[in-house]
Amino acid sequence: xxxxxxxxxxHELRLARPPVNALDPALARQLREAVExxxxxxxxxxxxxxxxxxxxxxxxxxxxxxLDRGAFRVFWADFFGLCAALARSPVPVAxxxxxxxxxxxAVLAILCDYRVMAAGExxxxxxEVQVGLLVPECIQAAFRRLVxxxxxxxxxxxxxxxxxxxxxxxxxxxxxxxxxxxxGRARDWLDALLQLPPHAVAATRRLARADLAGLFxxxxxxxxxxxLDGWFAPETQAVLHGLVARLxxxxxxxxxAM
Amino acid sequence: xxxxxxxxxxHELRLARPPVNALDPALARQLREAVExxxxxxxxxxxxxxxxxxxxxxxxxxxxxxLDRGAFRVFWADFFGLCAALARSPVPVAxxxxxxxxxxxAVLAILCDYRVMAAGExxxxxxEVQVGLLVPECIQAAFRRLVxxxxxxxxxxxxxxxxxxxxxxxxxxxxxxxxxxxxGRARDWLDALLQLPPHAVAATRRLARADLAGLFxxxxxxxxxxxLDGWFAPETQAVLHGLVARLxxxxxxxxxAM
Amino acid sequence: xxxxxxxxxxHELRLARPPVNALDPALARQLREAVExxxxxxxxxxxxxxxxxxxxxxxxxxxxxxLDRGAFRVFWADFFGLCAALARSPVPVAxxxxxxxxxxxAVLAILCDYRVMAAGExxxxxxEVQVGLLVPECIQAAFRRLVxxxxxxxxxxxxxxxxxxxxxxxxxxxxxxxxxxxxGRARDWLDALLQLPPHAVAATRRLARADLAGLFxxxxxxxxxxxLDGWFAPETQAVLHGLVARLxxxxxxxxxAM
Numbered sequence: 001x002x003x004x005x006x007x008x009x010x011h012e013l014r015l016a017r018p019p020v021n022a023l024d025p026a027l028a029r030q031l032r033e034a035v036e037x038x039x040x041x042x043x044x045x046x047x048x049x050x051x052x053x054x055x056x057x058x059x060x061x062x063x064x065x066x067l068d069r070g071a072f073r074v075f076w077a078d079f080f081g082l083c084a085a086l087a088r089s090p091v092p093v094a095x096x097x098x099x100x101x102x103x104x105x106a107v108l109a110i111l112c113d114y115r116v117m118a119a120g121e122x123x124x125x126x127x128e129v130q131v132g133l134l135v136p137e138c139i140q141a142a143f144r145r146l147v148x149x150x151x152x153x154x155x156x157x158x159x160x161x162x163x164x165x166x167x168x169x170x171x172x173x174x175x176x177x178x179x180x181x182x183x184g185r186a187r188d189w190l191d192a193l194l195q196l197p198p199h200a201v202a203a204t205r206r207l208a209r210a211d212l213a214g215l216f217x218x219x220x221x222x223x224x225x226x227x228l229d230g231w232f233a234p235e236t237q238a239v240l241h242g243l244v245a246r247l248x249x250x251x252x253x254x255x256x257a258m
Numbered sequence: 259x260x261x262x263x264x265x266x267x268x269h270e271l272r273l274a275r276p277p278v279n280a281l282d283p284a285l286a287r288q289l290r291e292a293v294e295x296x297x298x299x300x301x302x303x304x305x306x307x308x309x310x311x312x313x314x315x316x317x318x319x320x321x322x323x324x325l326d327r328g329a330f331r332v333f334w335a336d337f338f339g340l341c342a343a344l345a346r347s348p349v350p351v352a353x354x355x356x357x358x359x360x361x362x363x364a365v366l367a368i369l370c371d372y373r374v375m376a377a378g379e380x381x382x383x384x385x386e387v388q389v390g391l392l393v394p395e396c397i398q399a400a401f402r403r404l405v406x407x408x409x410x411x412x413x414x415x416x417x418x419x420x421x422x423x424x425x426x427x428x429x430x431x432x433x434x435x436x437x438x439x440x441x442g443r444a445r446d447w448l449d450a451l452l453q454l455p456p457h458a459v460a461a462t463r464r465l466a467r468a469d470l471a472g473l474f475x476x477x478x479x480x481x482x483x484x485x486l487d488g489w490f491a492p493e494t495q496a497v498l499h500g501l502v503a504r505l506x507x508x509x510x511x512x513x514x515a516m
Numbered sequence: 517x518x519x520x521x522x523x524x525x526x527h528e529l530r531l532a533r534p535p536v537n538a539l540d541p542a543l544a545r546q547l548r549e550a551v552e553x554x555x556x557x558x559x560x561x562x563x564x565x566x567x568x569x570x571x572x573x574x575x576x577x578x579x580x581x582x583l584d585r586g587a588f589r590v591f592w593a594d595f596f597g598l599c600a601a602l603a604r605s606p607v608p609v610a611x612x613x614x615x616x617x618x619x620x621x622a623v624l625a626i627l628c629d630y631r632v633m634a635a636g637e638x639x640x641x642x643x644e645v646q647v648g649l650l651v652p653e654c655i656q657a658a659f660r661r662l663v664x665x666x667x668x669x670x671x672x673x674x675x676x677x678x679x680x681x682x683x684x685x686x687x688x689x690x691x692x693x694x695x696x697x698x699x700g701r702a703r704d705w706l707d708a709l710l711q712l713p714p715h716a717v718a719a720t721r722r723l724a725r726a727d728l729a730g731l732f733x734x735x736x737x738x739x740x741x742x743x744l745d746g747w748f749a750p751e752t753q754a755v756l757h758g759l760v761a762r763l764x765x766x767x768x769x770x771x772x773a774m
Contacts, residue, residue, distance in 0.1 A: 054278050092673070114670065130463050134453040145665035149403035151427050153466040154372065157350070157459060158451060171666050193674060197648040199751045201673060204645050207653050208669040237455045387720050390713040395723050407661035408687050412630065412722040415608070415717060416709060493715045 002030045009044030010190050012183070014051075019148035022048050022060035023104050025067075025075040028120045032082040033235055039091050045190040046089065048108060048184050049096040053122070058104030061131070062244045065237075069228060079104070080138075084216035086111035087142065092193055092205065094186040097173060100160060102127050109141050109173070111212070113205070115188045116174040124172060132239035134230050137224050138215040147171050147212060260288050266284050267302030268448050269466045270441070272309075279308050280318035281362050283325075283333040290340040301447040304347065306366060308353040308443050311380070316362030317391070320502045323495075327486060334482055336360070338396075340359035342474035344369035345400065350451055350463065352444040355431060359421060360385050364430075369470070371463070373431040375422045382430060390497035392488050394481050396473040403469060405429050408448050517709050518546050521643030525560030526706050528699070530567075537566050537604070538576035541583075541591040548598040549587040555607050559650060561706040564624060565699050569638070577647070578690065578760045581753075585744060592740055595620070596654075600732035602627035603658065608709055608721065610702040618643050625729060626658050629721070632688040632702045633680045640688060641677035648755035649747050652739050654731040661727060662686050 001017035013034050015021040023031075038046055050056055056112040060077075064072065086093055086108065098115040109115050109124070115126065117199040124145060128135045135143075135156055144152040147170050154160070167173045177185040191203060206213075216222070228235055271292050275277040281289075296304055306406075308314055317337075321329065335392035344351055344366065353367040355375040359382040367373050367382070375382065384401060386393050392413055393401075401477070402410040407426050412418070425431045435443040451459060488494055517533035526713070529550050531537040537548075554562055566572055580588065588692075602609055602624065611625040613633040617640040625631050631639065642659060651659075653673055661667040663686050670676070678696045683689045693701040709717060722729075732738070746752055 090314055112562055113673070129454055129458045132458045134461045134465070135701050137468075139463050147428070147665060147666075148406060148407075149469065150432075152315055153463075154432065156462050156466050157371070170662070174666075174670065196645055196675065197755050200645045200746075200748065200755075202649045203650045203746070204673050205669075207650070207656050210436065210653075213663065226691055230458075230461070233457065239455050241460075326763070362559055387712055387716045392716055392719045392723070398723050400602075406687070407727065408662060408663075408690075411721075412690060414724050415720050488716075488719070490713065496714050497716075509543045511665065 001027050010047055011038050011043035012047040012049055014049045015056055020054050020057035022057045024060040024063040028078040030174050032078050040175045043091055044194055045091050045158035046093040050098040055099050055101040056095045056207050058102050062241055068185040080222050087216045089211045092098050094190050097181040097187040098182050114189050115173040116175045116177050116182050118175045120179055122189055123161040124167050126156055126218055127159040131243055132150035132236035141215050147178040162230035259285050263394045267299035268305055269296050270305040270307055272307045273314055278312050278315035282318040282321040286336040286512055290336050290445045293343040302452055303349050304351040305444050306358040310425035311338045311357035313357050313359040314363035316360050319498055338480050341369055346471045352448050354441040354444040356440050365397055372434045372447050374435050374440050376437040377422050377433040378437055378441045381419040383427050385417040385419050386433055389501055390494035399473050431477045517543050526563055527559035528563040528565055529573055532563045536570050536573035538573045540576040540579040544594040548594050551601040559607055560710055561607050562609040563702050565773045566614040569615035571613045571615050571617040572621035574618050574751050577756055596738050599627055603732045606730045610706050612699040612702040614698050623655055630705050632693050632698050633689040634698045635680050635692045636695055639677040639681050640674055643675040645675035645676050647759055648752035657731050691751040
């Protein structure tokens with residue numbers, strides 16, 4: 001469900017969990033461990049990619065609805081751990097957003113150093129509110145530093161999904177590329193970075209991303225129980241079960257799960 | 259001077275104080291109480307609107323110049339109380355900026371969740387410096403989160419008034435509409451919000467607007483006496499009296515008072 | 517190496533150190549003293565300008581490489597002192613960016629109230645990382661408030677140099693003008709500001725720039741030793757000596773030194 005491809009010092013982590021690269025407990029764990037261990041395995045940079053047309057549909061709601069609170073807590077600790085590993089990565093990370101990227105898919109992209117998105121009929125957005133979920137403050141703050149407080153508020157409160165051009169116009173993504181060129185452009189950006197004096201780049205990144213790293217500095221203070229309370233609240237459960245019922249009746253493999 | 263129109267759960271508060279919807283002590287008090295009491299009266303959302311061509315000219319300078327320090331303090335406590343009620347509103351508030359919106363008119367709009375402005379020969383801006391007044395830090399900070407620190411500094415220091423297109427381009431307002439459609443578009447935005455899972459919207463708004471609410475969290479710490487010192491300073495009084503003399507000689511009913 | 521031209525209350529400080537207005541210890545000291553003493557000499561506003569085609573190439577790397585740690589510390593204290601004097605200036609400062617403005621040249625511009633840049637084949641950017649240097653946090657934070665956290669991170673980490681149009685589009689500069697009109701436009705902006713009620717402008721500037729002034733509030737806490745450590749680190753010295761060797765072989769007088 002996760003392929004690693006080595007391009008010299010750049011390690012590409014390619015999500016490969018059909019049909020929509022949804023994050024279930026196993027994938028969240030695997031991706032977290034891959035990001036955390038990459039520098040020790042020789043990665044000088046990371047590239048996070050998906051499948052043509054689908055970066056990641058975010059949380060695997062049907063699978064996660066079967067978990068009790070204890071099992072969900074383990075999953076969520078892995079997801080926050082993955083977020084922290086991206087936000088605090090000692091090596092630069094580029095996201096090749098190869099297609100749709102709702103909710104959790106957008107979260108992963110937001111935490112990277114650079115985002116290239118495929119131009120086309122794809123959407124990106126933090127649409128959690130649409131399915132009754134709250135985006136935690138650490139993610140909201142990471143989003144705010146990309147698009148500013150006004151856009152973040154507006155997009156989060158309405159759960160808006162944006163076309164690539166609109167996302168690019170407000171700084172949600174840094175670059176657009178043809179679907180076949182998304183991974184290549186993300187590699188180009190990392191390649192150029194790796195040509196620069198390494199100590200200066202590392203020290204500059206540390207300062208420029210210190211606010212982002214700080215959001216995830218104390219894992220034990222992240223609002224895990226708050227999110228669990230929200231997940232198991234009646235309103236949320238009703239919306240999520242309704243969503244799963246609609247997904248089953250449509251059986252639309254490319255539809256974002258969350 | 260203030261009309262309330264009920265559109266199901268959306269309560270529209272329409273400023274109706276001829277000729278320019280200027281805020282005098284009575285209107286500031288009435289609007290403050292209307293915003294504060296709206297949720298208890300069943301409002302699920304608020305819509306703040308004005309008259310065709312004039313949202314609000316801001317402070318009623320001629321009326322306020324007749325007040326002594328004690329009476330001005332009462333007015334200013336109501337104006338800050340109104341600002342706090344908008345910034346901390348438990349229900350979403352949209353502004354239908356139906357026309358000119360200088361100074362205090364712009365302040366009210368800035369504190370709302372969403373701003374639709376009438377396209378046309380109207381202007382919006384925090385032009386207080388032009389009449390010798392200082393925009394307090396809590397308002398400057400609210401403006402900064404909309405347009406960023408650079409634009410806020412530039413616009414505040416020069417007291418610039420902007421055309422709707424320019425205001426939209428920098429995020430001062432969120433949407434432009436024909437003069438006849440401004441109120442309708444603001445209602446549409448609120449209607450769409452009211453279709454979403456209510457607990458998730460409320461919790462998301464709370465986080466996304468926490469910085470704004472925080473600016474007005476401690477009313478007793480707001481710089482009321484500083485503003486009074488500024489208002490009664492010789493430079494300010496001279497500029498304001500000159501402004502009133504010009505207003506009387508022109509008797510231009512649509513001219514912004516401040 | 518520094519000419520002062522009086523336009524009534526506006527004092528223009530024109531960098532005039534051939535060939536590229538590079539900052540060596542003498543110019544940094546002279547410019548610092550000129551900015552610090554201007555208000556006492558009657559300046560109601562300052563205008564910082566360069567030569568046609570070259571605002572300032574930033575640090576004079578060939579000259580500075582000859583300094584030992586003690587002498588470099590004196591220079592760097594003057595450069596930070598100059599930065600602090602601009603960021604905390606009691607009178608408004610406009611930058612007329614008459615041409616190229618890399619690294620230290622861009623730093624000076626960032627700290628001013630307003631930036632007019634010459635349209636043409638010029639570049640501006642914080643390209644320190646390209647020569648192995650770290651941009652200190654106080655400068656990164658000043659840049660962030662102009663262009664936002666996302667653009668600041670991206671530009672600082674890659675050391676990008678931008679064309680005037682690109683710099684203008686993201687707010688790095690406030691206005692573009694023909695090369696012959698840059699100084700005039702910066703004067704116009706200051707002239708308009710000087711027409712406004714002076715106490716209100718001064719108080720508004722103080723609040724609107726308080727975050728910037730705060731970055732330089734405690735000179736003894738600025739990371740001087742950190743920067744010295746970076747300057748004398750082997751990676752940096754190797755890159756800088758390589759740069760000087762290339763500059764000598766090209767003897768290109770308009771090429772940015774840093």
